[in-house]
Amino acid sequence: MAEKKRKMSPRRTARVRAVQFLYQWGIQHQPAPSRKSLEEFWTLCPAGESVRRFAEDLILGTIDHIAFLDERIAEYLENWQLDRLAAVDRSILRVALYELFYRSGIPPVVSVNEAIEVAKQLGCEESGKFINGVLDRALRDLNRPLRAAGDAGGEG
Template sequence: MSLRRLGRECAVQFLYQHHVDAGTSLNKALELFWPLREIEGPTREFADALIRGVFEHLAAIDEKIKAYADNWDFERIATVDLAILRLAVYELLYRDDIPPVVSINEGIEIAKRFSSEESGRFVNGILDRVRKDLLRPARHAAGGS
């Protein structure tokens, strides 16, 4: 498994956990979360940046998910699927250093691993619609060729 995939999986696990126990501040929740993992260095730094980025832009991310979750009540989206969507939508909208197809593929694979095959299709459908709104190439990071 790549270090970035591991970082994304940690980020999804944290987002899931924090959604279930939202009463703890972000910094306190991270202090409690990281000692339970044997993740350090660049992988942890990547995951931490993703987590903080999701929280910084959470309202806009959730609005984007709501806009494309046709026929789905936002409150009824499975918590793990919501964590995956929040992470991937954050990457699509705010991480120009990550090619959109990478964010989509990672979201789908993480959904298949932590949720279900059907969740993979659900996540793919929403992320593909978000990608179509982007003004950058799908297969390259910003500034890439």
């Protein structure tokens, strides 16, 4: 019997779209994205309003804090350099670290788990493990609980 393909949640879809946009933005070396560049992206990758809103928050927040996020990534890498990372892995890490450091309403374990799932979907075979290792080191710098009170590891 064929396995049913699970539909992605709106929040994961938004994370995937944010990573896709940031990947494209990063390889094109564009200045900060304009409303026009975001609208062009949404024309190619249609999404509902809630997905767009969350994805754009992740995109714009990540870009606003890109220097800090890249410094953290470089700090957490072991025997590796930021500029040598696969562009998609770098984009996934940027979004995940933005969530960890700037989106206190999302439990850290949710951000990490979501990043691993996005890496499995968009990255290479080893991306999930790699992302997990880097984010595990990042969790040590957080000054907040890894789970929200009453959180069972659900989607944030």
